[in-house]
Amino acid sequence: MPRKPNPGLGGAILDSALQLIDEVGVDALTMREVARRARTSTPTLYERFYERETLLWALVDLLQADMYREVQGSSSLPEMSAILLDYASRYPGRLDLMSQYWPRLLGTDRPKPTLELAKKHFVESLRYEPADADEAAQALAALLIGTATLMRNAAPAAADGLRQAALRAVREMCRRVEA
């Protein structure tokens, strides 16, 4: 008799994987440990997620949705940027996952709600042309990922200096000046 499918298993696996990324980082995430924490077996895990890479992509989608929940109420790009920098300092493992997958994510049609929201701010509030908004949102992502990564290494005062400098740059992006 086949085992009863467990509808909650996929969620339990993703929760466990995210927990592991928060605790030990992306590089130390193993399928065996994910299975153990989700109270399932490694073969069952591989049935759901073909390989480690498949699981990590699912986490990227999950993180995109989670980040979007944090920023969806923000009314401006500086506000949104501050929220994302705080999110990245709270979850350094998630920051690493995002920087590893971000450029490849851009080349797929997977959802990128945070990027879309940034673009929307550039177009609607700041009257950027759509093509310019696309580039501006990418540059913003590079600024935020770069700043968050450098802040992680810095002493508190230096980290704050980096954060302030990045947020000032975002405010400047919002001014109407022709380059």
Added chain:
Amino acid sequence: MPRKPDPNLEQSIVEAALRLLAKQGVEAITMREVARAAGTTTPTIYERFKDRDALIAAVTDYHRDRLVSNLTSEDSLEVAATKFFDYCREHPTAVDLLLARIAANIKLRKRGPTYDIVRHNLMKVDGLNPKDAEEMTKATSAMIFGTALLVSKVDDRAIAREMERATCKMMRRLVASYKN
């Protein structure tokens, strides 16, 4: 009797490590492999370099110095960033080392030569006042660092090029905005 110090030995050790880095990446730099490639012995390498980290630091210095030698005091921010991206593309195995050096400098509250060049040029070439130049150097260093980090994670050259172009364009816009 102690052996005569060989003034070229240190250089040939670093050169051997650089060849290993270029061909196989940083993991290939082990004291044993470097000794073999430099035609010397592991103990001799340890006489010159305290440990592997010290050797890696010398390798990083080499790339940093070459990168800096490409920059001039006439480069606008955009030109300097483009040179950095070009250097990363031409030396993909050195990117992690260069980025780790930037992060380490921030941790040690040290300013590397590229930071000083960017700050200087933002004042002299792009015409910013010192306070704005200081703040913009931090933000643009982070943006250039972030772009190089992201580009190093993707094989698709079209996506990489797009990210670099987006960053350069934004820097032009920012310079104009800070000046006004």
